[in-house]
Amino acid sequence: QKEVEQDPGPLSVPEGAIVSLNCTYSNSAFQYFMWYRQYSRKGPELLMYTYSSGNKEDGRFTAQVDKSSKYISLFIRDSQPSDSATYLCAMSLSFSGGYNKLIFGAGTRLAVHP
Amino acid sequence: EAQVTQNPRYLITVTGKKLTVTCSQNMNHEYMSWYRQDPGLGLRQIYYSMNVEVTDKGDVPEGYKVSRKEKRNFPLILESPSPNQTSLYFCASRGRTDTQYFGPGTRLTVL
Numbered sequence: 001q002k003e004v005e006q007d008p009g010p011l012s013v014p015e016g017a018i019v020s021l022n023c024t025y026s027n028s029a030f031q032y033f034m035w036y037r038q039y040s041r042k043g044p045e046l047l048m049y050t051y052s053s054g055n056k057e058d059g060r061f062t063a064q065v066d067k068s069s070k071y072i073s074l075f076i077r078d079s080q081p082s083d084s085a086t087y088l089c090a091m092s093l094s095f096s097g098g099y100n101k102l103i104f105g106a107g108t109r110l111a112v113h114p
Numbered sequence: 115e116a117q118v119t120q121n122p123r124y125l126i127t128v129t130g131k132k133l134t135v136t137c138s139q140n141m142n143h144e145y146m147s148w149y150r151q152d153p154g155l156g157l158r159q160i161y162y163s164m165n166v167e168v169t170d171k172g173d174v175p176e177g178y179k180v181s182r183k184e185k186r187n188f189p190l191i192l193e194s195p196s197p198n199q200t201s202l203y204f205c206a207s208r209g210r211t212d213t214q215y216f217g218p219g220t221r222l223t224v225l
Binding site: 004006008032034041042043044045046049088092097098099100101102104105106107 | 118145149154155156157158159162164204206212213214216217218219
């Protein structure tokens with residue numbers, strides 16, 4: 001079983017729809033939870049970063065963490081064609097010496113059509 | 115502009131021919147990593163470095179080498195590439211926070 005599970009999609013939605021992207025994880029030692037967005041032929045870029053259970057909002061994006069269920073979500077409101085990308089969840093694991101390792105999900109490909 | 119650069123962006127080579135992919139960051143970051151990205155498998159860490167002359171294996175280190183002689187540079191070396199190393203490679207750097215900055219990627223094909 002992978003430490004982080006993410007449905008690869010693809011997910012196709014009309015412009016203006018609410019998008020829900022999800023990841024589950026098995027390691028309760030994960031401390032930080034992130035969402036990266038990756039456009040075609042580009043490197044991933046950090047979109048959202050959260051530490052505790054609950055919601056964090058940034059414009060049209062909301063990140064949700066439920067540590068008791070080991071489940072994280074990213075919601076995109078009023079989706080736009082420019083949101084078409086692959087979204088990767090990532091989780092941080094701390095090691096001695098101050099090193100934090102990121103474990104990534106496989107990524108969900110999202111297409112928002114006009 | 116803060117950035118991570120990689121070269122080359124695209125490379126086609128043959129089995130057994132040594133190659134190096136360069137990576138450089140201009141943010142004075144201590145932590146640098148190499149990942150490979152394969153369909154359905156996501157990003158998997160190959161090697162990482164916590165500082166100059168300090169490197170360690172990630173999850174898939176076999177067939178790769180790295181070095182960290184200067185803080186800004188972290189080259190990835192494939193001594194004898196094989197077809198199963200055909201992949202999309204990303205270099206990344208991070209400061210003291212968890213915000214990781216990725217390079218633009220190197221698409222490698224080994225024939």
